[in-house]
Amino acid sequence: MFWKFDLHTASQLEKLLEKEDVTLQELLDEEDVLQECKAQNQRLLLFLTQESSLLELVHLITHEPPTDREEKLRYKYANTACELLTCDVAIINDKAGEDDTILHTLYSFLEQEPPLNPLLASFFSKTFGNLISRKTEQTISFLRRQEGFITLVLKHMDTSALMDLLLRLISCVEPASLRQNVLTWLDEEKLIQRLTGLIQPNSDNERQSNASQTLCDIIRMSRDQASVVQETSDTDPLLATVEQQTVEGLFKNMFEGEKSEVCIVNGTQVLLALLESRKTGVEPIDSGSQGLEKSYSVNNSILLGIQPHLKHFHHLLLHPPKRCSMLTTLGILEEPFGNARLHACRLVAALLSTNAPRIHHELCQLDMINLLLVRHLPTLSTTYSLSLLFFTDLFFKFTWNNFLHVQVEQCVSAILNQTVPTEGPTQDSPEPARADNMHPSNADTANMELLSHQDLVKHLFQKCRLVQRILDAWEENDKTAEGGMRRGYMGHLTRIANAVVQSVEKGPVQALITNLINELPIDYKGRWQKFVDETLMETNKKNAVDLVFSDYQIQQMTANFVDQFGFNDDEFGEHDDSINATFKRITGMKCNLVDQGPSASAFSVCSKEKVRQLDDADEEEDIWEDKEINYAAQVKARTSLSSLSSSTLLSCASCGCSPVGQGWVASFEDDFNFKADFASVALDTGSGVWGSPTGQLSDGDDKGWATFTDFQPFCW
Template sequence: MFWKFDLRTSSHLEALLDKEDVTLTELMDEEDVLQECKAQNRRLLLFLCQDQCMQKLVRMITTEPPAGVEEIKRFKYPNIACELLTCDVAEINDKLGNEEPLLETLYAFLEQPSPLNPLLASFFSKTVGNLITRKTEQVLSFLRQKEGFLSLVLKHIDTSAMMDVLLRLISCVEPPPLRLETLTWLNEEKLAQRLIELIHPERDEERQSNASQTLCDIIRLSRDQASQLQEMSQPDPLLTVLESQGCVEQLLQNMFSGECTESCVVNGIQVLLTLLEIRRPGFERSYNVNSSILLAIQPHLKHFHQLLLEPPKRNPMLTTQGMLEEPLGNTRLHVARLVASLLWQTFNVTLLLFQGLFFKYTWNNFLHLQVELCVAAILRPCAHEMRLQPGLGAQEYLMPQQDLSQGQALSDTPSQPPLTNENSAHNLMVTHVCVSIYVLS
């Protein structure tokens, strides 16, 4: 019978806590230390929350461990320290968020010279991110007192973990009034403009890429929050600046200043494509595109046209079809994506305008003809030469050409191109559009 046996095993961790001279590293060597911490073991938490222990934990995640040790073993204690500091236990959060000496030790990591150790940077980012979420007011107050905080984060933006710190400040601050206050502070520090400055041919590629990704994430996060939170009394100041004509013009000037590089052009276009996003895959909500973005891009269309003709030089590429002397390249591919997005914007606006006029003036055949020509020109460049024959009904228009009796074509006009496999489907689509407009008119 089970009650005859004592199946409980004495925890080695409890035995260590009974020792008067137990050390922090001894406890961290125990496999169940993190589990016991999350389970809020009172004796363990009292030990960890001592000033001396907390300082050691913070130093572990912000100080390069001694060299000459295997990489996995080198970062064993920093990794465990980060897990303990971010295990979301109230006692640890309170101690770390309310004690300024601990915050100072944590902040000192940003004051180190570049480049930062990527693994330590991820530990720092995770710890700060947890504090921003759990001890929001205390941490924001501390960071806002540091005049060089944003400069230090941007100095280390080539380390991707620094992006997470910025995005936490934008997305994880509650309640909404405090979020708006934080966004206003970041805007006053000119976060958007300073990120755009980093997308420049003179900057290294990693810095440009991370700055571009940060801007794209800020735009998407800001739009999502603006659509979800109706209680915000003012528009998002960061998003307002990013969508302004002046900010987009500055980005474009950076992209085309001096010798164009693929990194700068591609990263800049990624920001433009995000600004032009109407809807994201997997998201039902849609966004309105500010016309100032299109106005800023318009004068630079010639530059994009020139990039299609003369992209940054690329080395020949060996493909399965042989040697490709002039690869398409990422630059031309991104320019094509931008042009497609711009065409969609103007196409969408034009059709909406035409739709309104078309149904408002239902008896104006002069207008209907121009609408027909515009739609047909979009679908096929030479479609403007087509004319509707008044003697044909809708069914005759919809009939494929090869089904007409005696091989008669839809039009006897000599300029009509012969039917081929390439244009048959296209002709049928244009015919459908023309019939629809003809029937409506």
């Protein structure tokens, strides 16, 4: 209706375009200029695609606006200009992408000295990214002709908008052949090595963070692209470089020379991205090809590069960077755990999930799991630092750091639930993707992985004393929780205990874990059995109770929600089907009606004394219609009339009224037999009524009608 009756305000652009001296600023002042541009207004597009207009639009998004304008209106024209240049109109894309003058003007923004204006940088990145997507060949050809393009981009890497432009250059180039050429060009420009060089203590924090995030995004996008695009067997040169040549450079920047927590965190984030593995999920086994295996497994060179440097992370856990005390809601934290040590724990958890025997062996030699779990280290090997004698374990020391508790829980879960091959692959099944191919023989590799996993499980239960630590920590919490509060790690400790119990019941190393628990000291073995049967079971019951309200049957709001509203009887789940109800339902009710006998009898008598039942009349009769009341000739005596006192009867006799004889009886039959003609049914209430107990109907024309000529009023 809004458009049908032409209720919208007419655009002023047509009037402005009719002017010969109209300026771009006047058009940008109109609120509907962007809508008219997207609506393919020919006169407006003709004006905007003029070289002078396009140059002015590019100038607005690449140069600082005047400072004398109001702050909220200062970037108005720059924002509108960027929207016009990126509104995906073909004629604007063609003019801007094919004119080298416009591209040079736009490119000149990178030649400014840092730091760049973040808002203008976002306008520049959006405009150039649109040209890369829409005019790919022309834009890529222009960029490759420019000397030092990658250098300029890395120079301004402290601005996040330039990181977005670089990622768009890698991911938004089509077709595949042209994309392969771009990736080869970027690899020849040493993009990966130069990004890795930015992650060093001498760089500022923003530059390091953006460089790290760019490397992580390149790794993820390249692996996703390799798993999706199967039409070409060409490898991604950037992915190959980052997997083979990045690890050593990262460790050199992180741990050699001056150490920086920011550098360690950003470098570890790249390592974690390299260790990410994609699971095949629901895909069938026979659908996997050789080209997909490399995207689902961790490259062996990455693990070989990380293994010699695990000692640096071990030292980092013992000697973290100095941090100031922190005020928390629970008080002052004298020694914060720190982001660097948290990322070290994340790296250990990721390495445990790779199923690499040499990595597992190195972690056991460094006693890394013991460092995360045990409360104190009573005995040490000569290869360990003496400072470990006074080191308190991280999990229990930082009581309220749930980020740390999550990582330790994942480490234990990775050890207990790790799947190990029981035998080598057959000829009929493809070889499974593995993280570590140390030997050419598949059977030897599988056997090595099995032995490595068993050694890791033994290390967890024997040297780390996992079961003993769970029991001791639980008892200490029960003692301190009586007058205080529950410790922050108890939820994660419960999950770890449940993981151990489940591994005993069913798991890849069920027999081994059962034997290790049976080998516990008699005291701890009995305490563990009692803990599992009583304490842990009671805790699980408490945790299973659904507190207050649970939205366990909320439907999704879809387009056809009105037609599918509610639940069908066979789809609606009862409360008892979902959770364990803790309230007893009432199954019956006992009522004693002995004392209510007289009341029930009185109610029954009153119910029978009806004047007229509603269903006696015709169905079409209106029960609320006013009608004459008809009484039967024979009526029964009412107890209320017989209760008249003798004084009342004497007073009636003294005034000359006709007395009510003792033989008079008021009788009301239970059911009145009305005739079809209701007008002819009436009682004769003349003097004869008082003379005899039975009333007779007259035979005259007034038959059935009552007469009151001889009626004498009562003198009560």
